[in-house]
Amino acid sequence: MRIVEVVAPARHAKELMAMARFYGAADCWWGAEGPDGRQALRMLVPDQARQKLLDGLQSLLEKESTGRIVIQTVNATLPRVAAGDEESAENKRSSVANTREELYTEIAKGAQLDGNFLLLVALSTVVAAIGMTEDNVAVVVGAMVIAPLLGPIIAFAFATSLGDRQLSAQALTASSVGLGLALLLALLIGLVSPIDINSQEIMARTEVGLDSVALALASGAAAVLSLTTGLSSALVGVMVAVALLPPTAVIGLLLGHQRWELALGAALLLAVNVVCVLLSAKVVFLIKGVKPRGWLQTRKAQTSMTLYIALWAILLAVLIAAMLIRGSLGDLLQHVPL
16 A cells, blocks of 8 residues: 655646546545646555556656656555455456556665675675685675675666666676676685685585575575565565675685686576576566556567576576586596596
8 A cells, every 4th residue: 555646737637536536546635736736636545556557647647747756655544445355366466566666766776886885795795705714604694684786686687577778787787896896805805815615604605506596596586576565674584595795705715716616616606596586586577567668668578578588597507507517527526536
């Protein structure tokens, strides 16, 4: 349940009131007309009706330079509004608690490449490197939570679902810069600081199996579900489950000590995590019906969605094949007498 406030020229009053009733607003009320000729209409809108209402409002006001739509959260309303029984099973399956516009605002924050993002990447990399060299699980988990690398990955999946090239480029840039900075800092730490290769926290990130694939797929899906249902606080748990920073830091530490084979294992784990998160995120966005507003944009987005899902599925298959080949070669070398 949200309050949708529309500020528009007073001549649209009857149309806006009719749209509120048509799209199932639980209540609506007008404010007084202002000196600029605009009026404010507030609508109390259930979650399942909000996206269609917003699409209609944007179509009505897209040529009005003075029109504005504001979405406000509702902590409680009295008397209580009963959920509609007429909602179909299909709508319940595909509807989201947050609209496309709300999701965009929330997800785009995680793709901002600014000083805070870079500082968090740098600090979390240092924390992760210390935690893994000292074999301290608590410190590594702390680095996972503060690392902001998952946000741009989710933003990229969301942007490609909408066909938004600007957000796609922004998310891809933030992801590349963040991972590159983490790798560079870890490499420098590995060059100047001795590490214990037998550390469990390091060795755990050099092995990847089918369980790692399943974990990354499930975590990526959980991340998107937590966003679309309005439970973004659950992302903290997802950050820990499918953290991208620890394997990146391990790659840098091992490269600094010229342990090429182990670094390759960590790189494979990182690639599996990234591809699995992108694939599962795009599938969930597709199931939840996240798409552009316009018909033409929707068709273009559906085409790009199909291509992207196919691409990530193929990449995942290649990574699984490489993972299995690497495991088979390792078993073979263990049985070869020296």
